[in-house]
Amino acid sequence: MGEIIGKPASAARSIEGEENGRGGCTPLEQRLGDTLDVIITPEDMEQLKAEMQGCPPCLEFIESLKATVKLCHDFGVEEAPAPLTEDTRSRMVAAYEKVLARRRNST
Amino acid sequence: MSTQVEAPKSRDVELAEELLRGNAEVFDEFVNLFQSKLYQYSLMMCGHREDAEEVAQDTLLKVFENFDQLQDARNVRAWVFRIARNACLMKRRKSVYAPKAELSLEDYLPRTEDDGSGLRMQIADWSRVPESQLLQKQLKGILAAAIQELPEIYRAVLLLRDVEELNTEETAGILDVKVDVVKTRLHRARLAIRQKLDRHLLEASATLSR
Numbered sequence: 001m002g003e004i005i006g007k008p009a010s011a012a013r014s015i016e017g018e019e020n021g022r023g024g025c026t027p028l029e030q031r032l033g034d035t036l037d038v039i040i041t042p043e044d045m046e047q048l049k050a051e052m053q054g055c056p057p058c059l060e061f062i063e064s065l066k067a068t069v070k071l072c073h074d075f076g077v078e079e080a081p082a083p084l085t086e087d088t089r090s091r092m093v094a095a096y097e098k099v100l101a102r103r104r105n106s107t
Numbered sequence: 108m109s110t111q112v113e114a115p116k117s118r119d120v121e122l123a124e125e126l127l128r129g130n131a132e133v134f135d136e137f138v139n140l141f142q143s144k145l146y147q148y149s150l151m152m153c154g155h156r157e158d159a160e161e162v163a164q165d166t167l168l169k170v171f172e173n174f175d176q177l178q179d180a181r182n183v184r185a186w187v188f189r190i191a192r193n194a195c196l197m198k199r200r201k202s203v204y205a206p207k208a209e210l211s212l213e214d215y216l217p218r219t220e221d222d223g224s225g226l227r228m229q230i231a232d233w234s235r236v237p238e239s240q241l242l243q244k245q246l247k248g249i250l251a252a253a254i255q256e257l258p259e260i261y262r263a264v265l266l267l268r269d270v271e272e273l274n275t276e277e278t279a280g281i282l283d284v285k286v287d288v289v290k291t292r293l294h295r296a297r298l299a300i301r302q303k304l305d306r307h308l309l310e311a312s313a314t315l316s317r
Contacts, residue, residue: 063233064304067233069269071250072250072254072265072297072300073269075247076147077151077251079156081143081159081163084138084142092167092171093171095174096131096134096174099173100129103175
């Protein structure tokens with residue numbers, strides 16, 4: 001189990017603005033959403049990437065955000081819905097047939 | 108002259124095209140495919156199995172009642188989820204299971220601490236997350252709970268964009284909001300979910316290091 005989780009808590013990183021000499025990462029954090037959703041221009045993106053190269057915790061933060069999005073993409077509830085009852089299915093079929101008939105009559 | 112390569116059609120689009128042509132043979136496949144998607148979305152939005160099953164069925168019935176209103180099969184997912192979203196809102200108004208109050212998103216966003224040496228935010232080690240199936244399973248449970256705890260406006264965006272993988276414009280259309288609103292809410296929702304998962308990873312690491 002220990003091997004799965006990875007490093008102990010003592011190895012947790014922190015984003016420390018003063019330490020990396022860039023005056024804090026909060027603006028960077030706000031801009032991350034833009035990079036993930038392609039709001040910013042390619043030029044800004046390049047500049048952002050260059051800024052982040054000197055900030056390993058920022059890069060780790062981005063990786064964790066990307067991992068979050070990937071987990072969401074892969075997400076699926078385990079339980080399946082109950083199958084439709086025959087009555088419900090029949091109502092749906094009837095509704096669909098009614099639409100087809102309406103279309104046939106209108107052409 | 109550049110030739111534009113058309114992206115391959117997804118199965119839901121193919122099925123919608125067939126149904127629009129009047130091919131009822133694909134009816135059950137369409138129903139099964141969308142029932143699962145709609146059930147998942149409704150379960151995460153309504154939070155209760157019975158409500159989710161009803162919403163999925165009501166949505167499918169409305170879909171077939173209005174199938175001739177689907178102008179372009181390529182929009183089928185966005186169109187179906189728009190109907191589902193309205194069905195969910197109706198259900199939540201009436202349901203005995205609907206929550207009486209919602210927590211604020213601020214409870215989930217990353218916290219920065221100022222200990223005198225500058226702003227600080229702790230980040231767990233995520234480097235091995237994608238490798239481990241067991242951890243993925245644990246995280247899946249945490250993720251489901253985290254999504255369900257998000258305030259509704261953020262939850263809807265996250266489910267449509269990141270879980271159902273609809274695009275920003277489609278999501279904005281379904282939710283009747285501007286594209287920028289979708290982007291902002293999505294960003295905040297992702298941060299909140301990341302924070303929940305991060306907290307879990309930090310706690311798990313702390314337990315192991317004892």
